[in-house]
Amino acid sequence: MSIQILLMELILMPLVAFVVGLFMVLMLRRIGAKLQRRVGPPMMQPLYDIVKLYGKKTQISHGWMHDIGIVMAVGGYVAAETLLPVPGMDGIADKGGLVTLVYVMMIPSLGLALGVGQCANPNGSIGIARALTAMLAYDVPFVIVVFGVAWYFGTTNLVDIIAIQQAGGVAGWGAIAMPLLAIAGLFALQGHVRQAAF
Amino acid sequence: MTPLDELLLFSGLTLVLMLLLGRFSYAGKVATVFYGGQLLFLVKMANRIVDGATVPFSLQVELFGQQMGWRFDALSWFFAVITLGAGLLSSWYASGEWGERFRRRGGNLWLLHVALAANVFSMLILLGSGDLLALFIGWELVSWASFLLMAVAGGRAVQAAMRYITYAMSGAMAILAGIVLLWSHAGGLQYGQIIDVIPQLSQAQVWLLVGLFGSGFAVKMGLLPFHLWQAAAYAETPGPGAAFFGAISARMGLYAIILVLVQLIGLARLSELTIPFTFLDMRDLWAWIAVLTIILPTYTALRQSDARYLLAWHGIGQGGYMLLGLVMGDALGSAGGLLHVFNYATNQAVLFFAVFAVMFRTGTADLNKLGGLITRMPISFFAMLVGIIGLAGLPPMNGFVSKWFVYRSLMIEGEPLLFLGAIIGTLGTILSVYKLIHNTFLGQLRVEHVDVREAPWSMVAPMIILMLLIFATGVAPGLVLDWVALVQSAVGLPVVANTLGGVELASGSLDMLWVVGVLFAGFGIGALLFYSGGRTRQVHQLDNYAGGHFLTAETRYHYSDNFYAGLMHLIRPWYRGSFLWLESTLGSLLGIAASLMQRLYGSLHPSIYLLVTVVVTLTWVLL
Numbered sequence: 001m002s003i004q005i006l007l008m009e010l011i012l013m014p015l016v017a018f019v020v021g022l023f024m025v026l027m028l029r030r031i032g033a034k035l036q037r038r039v040g041p042p043m044m045q046p047l048y049d050i051v052k053l054y055g056k057k058t059q060i061s062h063g064w065m066h067d068i069g070i071v072m073a074v075g076g077y078v079a080a081e082t083l084l085p086v087p088g089m090d091g092i093a094d095k096g097g098l099v100t101l102v103y104v105m106m107i108p109s110l111g112l113a114l115g116v117g118q119c120a121n122p123n124g125s126i127g128i129a130r131a132l133t134a135m136l137a138y139d140v141p142f143v144i145v146v147f148g149v150a151w152y153f154g155t156t157n158l159v160d161i162i163a164i165q166q167a168g169g170v171a172g173w174g175a176i177a178m179p180l181l182a183i184a185g186l187f188a189l190q191g192h193v194r195q196a197a198f
Numbered sequence: 199m200t201p202l203d204e205l206l207l208f209s210g211l212t213l214v215l216m217l218l219l220g221r222f223s224y225a226g227k228v229a230t231v232f233y234g235g236q237l238l239f240l241v242k243m244a245n246r247i248v249d250g251a252t253v254p255f256s257l258q259v260e261l262f263g264q265q266m267g268w269r270f271d272a273l274s275w276f277f278a279v280i281t282l283g284a285g286l287l288s289s290w291y292a293s294g295e296w297g298e299r300f301r302r303r304g305g306n307l308w309l310l311h312v313a314l315a316a317n318v319f320s321m322l323i324l325l326g327s328g329d330l331l332a333l334f335i336g337w338e339l340v341s342w343a344s345f346l347l348m349a350v351a352g353g354r355a356v357q358a359a360m361r362y363i364t365y366a367m368s369g370a371m372a373i374l375a376g377i378v379l380l381w382s383h384a385g386g387l388q389y390g391q392i393i394d395v396i397p398q399l400s401q402a403q404v405w406l407l408v409g410l411f412g413s414g415f416a417v418k419m420g421l422l423p424f425h426l427w428q429a430a431a432y433a434e435t436p437g438p439g440a441a442f443f444g445a446i447s448a449r450m451g452l453y454a455i456i457l458v459l460v461q462l463i464g465l466a467r468l469s470e471l472t473i474p475f476t477f478l479d480m481r482d483l484w485a486w487i488a489v490l491t492i493i494l495p496t497y498t499a500l501r502q503s504d505a506r507y508l509l510a511w512h513g514i515g516q517g518g519y520m521l522l523g524l525v526m527g528d529a530l531g532s533a534g535g536l537l538h539v540f541n542y543a544t545n546q547a548v549l550f551f552a553v554f555a556v557m558f559r560t561g562t563a564d565l566n567k568l569g570g571l572i573t574r575m576p577i578s579f580f581a582m583l584v585g586i587i588g589l590a591g592l593p594p595m596n597g598f599v600s601k602w603f604v605y606r607s608l609m610i611e612g613e614p615l616l617f618l619g620a621i622i623g624t625l626g627t628i629l630s631v632y633k634l635i636h637n638t639f640l641g642q643l644r645v646e647h648v649d650v651r652e653a654p655w656s657m658v659a660p661m662i663i664l665m666l667l668i669f670a671t672g673v674a675p676g677l678v679l680d681w682v683a684l685v686q687s688a689v690g691l692p693v694v695a696n697t698l699g700g701v702e703l704a705s706g707s708l709d710m711l712w713v714v715g716v717l718f719a720g721f722g723i724g725a726l727l728f729y730s731g732g733r734t735r736q737v738h739q740l741d742n743y744a745g746g747h748f749l750t751a752e753t754r755y756h757y758s759d760n761f762y763a764g765l766m767h768l769i770r771p772w773y774r775g776s777f778l779w780l781e782s783t784l785g786s787l788l789g790i791a792a793s794l795m796q797r798l799y800g801s802l803h804p805s806i807y808l809l810v811t812v813v814v815t816l817t818w819v820l821l
Contacts, residue, residue: 010716014723054731061734065572065579065640074724079717092716095699095709099605103592104717106628110592113632114583117640120570120742125641125757132632133765136625143621150609156706 009089010082016089017081022046028195062119069115076107083158090159097156098146105192109135131194138191145185149174201246202253202270202326205239209322212236213315220308226293229311233286233318240278247275247684255326264387266335268326272688273461276536276681277446277453278325280543284445285318287660288438291551294656296437296558305436306350313347314442324450330377330387333454337373340450341366341418347439348431355434362431365424369417376410379403392462404463405471408480411458419451420514421521422491423777428514429495433506437554440506444513444550445543452520452539459484461689465527484525489616492518492623500630500762501773505553505563508634509546512589515623516542522620523604526611529686530701533694534603536682541596541671545588548664549634552582555653555661556638565634569756570643573739574650579639581661586631588668591624594714596672599700602708610705633761642749642756643739673714674698 025046033040061067082091083101096104113132116124150156152174153164165172175182212232219225243253247270255268270278292300292310301307320343324336341363348359381387383403384395396404413424420428432443459468471480478486492515499511516538523535555578556571557563572579588595591602601624608617652658671678676698686693694701700708740751749755760766799807 010719014720057733059731059734061736063573063736063739067728067734071721071724071728074727075717075720075722078720078723079713082716082720083713092709092712094707095712097706097708099602099609099706100593100708100713103598103602104713106592107717110587110628110632114635114640117636118572120640120642120739120756121744122641122755122757123744125636125761128632128636129757129761130764132629133762136629136765139625140618140622144614144618147609147614147617150706151612151614154705156606156609160706 006091009091013084013086013089013091014078014081016086017077017084066115066118069111069113069118072111072114073108076104076111079107080104085158085162093158094160098150098158098161099156101158102143102146106135134191134194138188141184142188142192145181145188148178148181152178200253200256201239201243202255202268203257205236205243205270206255206268206319206322206326208232208239209236209315209319213312213319216308216311216315220311223298225307225311226289226297229289229315230286230293233282233289236318236322237279237282237286240275240282243270243275247272250684250687255328261331264331265329266332267328268323268332269328270326272681272684273453273456274325276685277449277539278322279681280449280540281318281321281325281446284442284543284547285314287547287551287663288442288445289314291441291554291657291660292438295654296554296657299558300436310347310350310436310439313343313350314439316343317347317442317447319343321446321450325453329389330380330392333457334370334373334377337418337450337454338370340447341370344443344447347443348435350439351434351436354430358427358430358434362427365417365427369414369424371414372410373414376407376414379407379410389462396463396467401471404467405480408459408463408468408471412455412484415451415454415458416487417451418448419455419517419521420448420491420495421451421487421517422494423780425491425495425514426777426781429498429507429510432510432513433504437550437557440510440554441547441550444509444546448513448517449520449539449543452517452524455521456524456689460524460527460691464690465525468525481525481527485522485613485616488518488522488525489619489623490518491515492522493619493626496623496626496630497769498773500626500633501766503565503759505556505565505634505638506550508565508630509549509553512627512630513542513546515627516546516589518623519601519604519620522616523600523607526604526607526613527691528607528611529692529694530603530610530703531607532686532691533679533682533696533701534600534607536685537603537675537678538597538600540678540681541588541600541668544664544668544671545585545595545597548581548661548668549585549589551657551661551664552578552585553638555581555657558653558657559650560647565637566758568638568644568647569641569758570639570739571647571650572639573643574647575639575652577658577661578653579635581658581665582635582639584665584668586635588672590628590631592628594672594710594717595668596675596678597668599672599675599708599710603694603701606703606706606708629762629765637756637758637761641758642742642754643751644754644756645751648751673710675700675710 026041026043030040080101083093083096083104085091085093113128116128149161153161155161165174170176212229215232216225216229219228246253253270259266297307320336320339324333324340327333327336345359345363348362349356377387380392383399384391417424428448432440435443465481468480473479473483495511496515499508499515502508502511520535520538523531523538526532553563556568556575559575560568562568584595588597591597604620605617608620676696679694679696683693683696697709699711742749744755
């Protein structure tokens with residue numbers, strides 16, 4: 001792969017993830033609204049929210065770690081996106097693999113925790129203590145799933161894991177071959193995205 | 199003169215100089231320069247080590263008809279680099295204001311310098327041992343030198359040091375018994391003779407041998423169940439000493455384990471030793487000891503409210519990763535274990551430096567009496583941040599790479615339970631180190647700490663060097679992995695085929711150059727997004743409110759005590775103090791036996807014993 005294509009992928013992959021992420025946030029809110037017999041937000045609401053956030057008049061900073069914490073959060077997720085293949089683009093997925101992806105995804109949590117810590121708000125600190133305790137709870141099943149996947153496919157290279165599944169057809173999908181592990185993974189990821197089920 | 203002659207002579211000279219000059223204010227600077235000199239001799243040795251040769255020591259001693267000699271191979275060299283690096287930076291840290299303050303407060307700075315130099319010297323002698331007799335003598339020297347440094351502070355430190363020396367002596371007796379056992383079969387104590395005789399020993403004999411040597415070395419390494427002495431002994435040692443201990447001292451146990459269990463007995467032989475009535479063998483047992491050593495001390499660290507004790511407990515836990523990687527025995531796992539010795543040393547040293555810098559300025563390491571120091575001591579904060587990211591094993595710091603190697607090895611070898619144990623330890627570490635940095639540097643600044651300043655440069659400079667080292671070897675782990683590969687080939691383990699950025703494997707590679715690259719690109723994007731928003735207003739650190747109420751600086755609202763209250767509520771019943779109970783039971787039993795003997799001896803006249811002994815001996819001789 002030429003360096004130009006790789007660089008383009010590295011720019012495009014986080015963008016794809018950004019759009020998909022916005023769409024998922026929208027879906028989450030719409031489905032939640034439907035369950036509660038509300039109309040729910042319009043299509044572009046997640047974008048409006050971002051514009052609104054940027055338009056706020058008073059933004060408080062409690063110091064440089066407070067700011068860098070947010071930068072770390074965004075940076076960690078952007079980096080994680082380039083390690084996770086999207087259709088047609090592999091980025092640098094083969095340079096890190098599954099284990100690295102899991103650990104890069106912890107950097108945003110650390111950034112947020114440090115940022116909140118500098119706010120010196122006792123409620124913030126309590127929140128972080130609880131969030132980290134929750135992390136202990138959902139990361140243990142999550143790494144069991146990661147181990148299972150890596151063991152089953154015999155590799156931690158995400159590109160290879162995808163290729164093996166595609167070669168095997170629907171029956172070769174990890175979710176078909178290891179349904180219990182897949183359900184466990186879904187549960188653990190529910191914790192990862194810090195969302196209640198409904 | 200060989201380079202090893204020069205190194206050991208120079209190290210001895212450093213010790214003599216400290217004995218003579220240790221009381222003068224410039225002693226710390228002299229020591230730092232001399233440790234630097236020793237490092238240079240080590241560098242001079244490097245080209246021979248890279249060629250796979252051993253560097254001999256010219257002096258040979260004959261003791262009880264046994265040839266005793268010293269030499270440096272890649273394994274010795276690797277541990278010596280870390281030892282001297284830790285010694286150099288620790289004495290640098292002590293050379294300026296810290297040492298002055300220590301002396302003004304009634305501390306014995308002369309003893310501290312002498313003890314540090316004695317530790318470095320004795321460790322180099324141990325690392326150079328060319329046979330089991332030299333190993334044992336080096337082992338004893340290290341034990342007593344450690345005792346000296348531990349006891350410098352007096353008071354509780356002496357108690358902790360006494361506890362250590364009790365453990366160390368019991369361990370040494372076990373090692374001595376192992377050596378006698380080997381000598382009776384091999385007729386000598388040269389490594390070559392022992393490698394030859396091991397295959398002829400029965401399974402039961404090797405069992406006994408591994409038990410004796412293993413438990414002896416496990417004491418120094420702080421492996422379960424011999425770990426109780428370590429945290430207090432290291433934490434109560436004054437600043438630079440604690441950093442030196444934390445970085446390398448306990449790893450002498452690992453060095454000896456590698457030497458005897460891997461090099462002399464061999465991991466393959468360990469796998470043959472099955473444990474009766476189980477499906478485990480000796481190697482599994484070691485792996486499980488390693489995992490328990492990871493988990494239990496890490497969660498003990500989580501409960502500590504003194505920053506020094508917290509770090510010291512983590513030190514015990516991190517030793518488990520090294521052992522775990524090593525007993526996996528494959529190229530990846532053993533490389534991870536060895537790499538972690540280096541990485542952990544840098545992390546632990548910088549963390550102890552940061553904690554003692556805070557202690558230097560505020561007078562306390564109590565995590566419930568600090569907070570908000572980030573604005574007052576930004577460099578120390580950053581040092582601690584780099585240290586905790588490394589210790590917790592997150593990218594981009596070096597601790598991640600060594601743990602990645604160990605995890606990958608466990609995945610490839612198919613060890614789900616060991617893997618889970620290692621991850622539980624890592625998660626506990628993340629929780630615990632966040633508490634450390636939060637309670638010290640984040641949150642509310644106490645009124646009495648408003649005028650605190652950054653630590654002086656003599657203390658900050660070693661921290662900056664370590665930070666750069668942690669980051670550089672995180673981005674380019676190949677720098678250290680090249681040495682690790684040399685060590686692996688020297689001790690007969692499969693050799694890792696590393697690249698500058700990590701390792702390339704068919705089953706999933708790691709290239710930290712790319713990973714860190716995209717991470718920092720991500721930080722750049724994050725900064726762009728964040729700072730393009732602009733118009734943030736900086737508020738004063740003490741300008742705060744909670745639940746709609748303004749909080750004045752006098753109100754203490756820093757959330758620090760019982761930080762993980764929810765978690766502790768769940769896991770508190772698991773802390774039973776079983777090992778403490780075991781230790782005190784053993785102590786009581788010994789006490790009872792001792793007083794029984796005393797009663798027996800005191801109630802009868804000693805001359806009767808003498809008579810009985812003489813009669814028995816005469817009978818034996820005559821018959």
